[in-house]
Amino acid sequence: MQNLEDLFRSFETGIRSIKATKPKEYLNSLGLDYAELRIGFNSGQFHHNKDQQFKDRFEALGVLKKSDAGVQKSTMTPYTVFGRYGVIFPLLDRENTIVNYFAVRFDLNTPVEEYLNTQGIYPSYPHPLTKKLYMVPTVIDAASLIQSKTLENKDAVMALHNGKLLPQHIEAIKTLNELEEIIIIKR
Incomplete structure (x- = not known):
């Protein structure tokens, strides 16, 4: 995984996991079908067991932020993950490349909606012949x-x-x- 496109593909795999029952139930409650729309699930673990170079790339993109939370090993760096345990929607640029995420962290007392940044359009830039x-x-x-x-x-x-x-x-x-x-x- 090198960029937001690659990471989103892993989120799409995540929503299809048999273990992803809560995100599927949440989407079903909204009447949204991940099989028809581009929707992923971020369990917050994509950076686990990855090297520091991998983590640095996603920290630069804003998906990971260093945290002061406790960790099991003093040699580990704790991170806060954007959209952790949330359903993720991709926002695209003019070339249909993912440049942003919209996340709904549905499993909190009050669901939190957040954007990774201010770039891109959902679902995509409209076709030039749109009427x-x-x-x-x-x-x-x-x-x-x-x-x-x-x-x-x-x-x-x-x-x-x-x-x-x-x-x-x-x-x-x-x-x-x-x-x-x-x-x-x-x-």
Whole structure:
């Protein structure tokens, strides 16, 4: 694993694990199907038994942060893992490369939603021939709309970043030469 793409593939494998019953139950409660959408599960253990160079790469990406938590061996460095024990959604850049993650840490008293950074768009940059664009406040809203199968040919959906329109959203909209309508869905 070298980057966010490789790591996400391991998260996709994680959600398919027989042991991943709680994340599957959580997604089912939202009406989301990991077999139809790109969704992964981060158990928080991807860095275990890896060398320091591996950990340094993911620390540079912000997925790992050094922690002051106790560890079994004094030679080990403890880390906090982004989106630990959470379902993970990928955000893409213009080239359809994963540049960000949206995580829902569902197993806490109050679920926590977080982004790794401010880059990328979920589910992806809309196709240039998009005629109708749905703008929704969150990644979960976008995934729900996709899962509902109500989008027609030449429709697209784009999740805002916690309800905020960022420069990449504006840039993406400007590339839609056939755009006829933007539908903004609010909560």
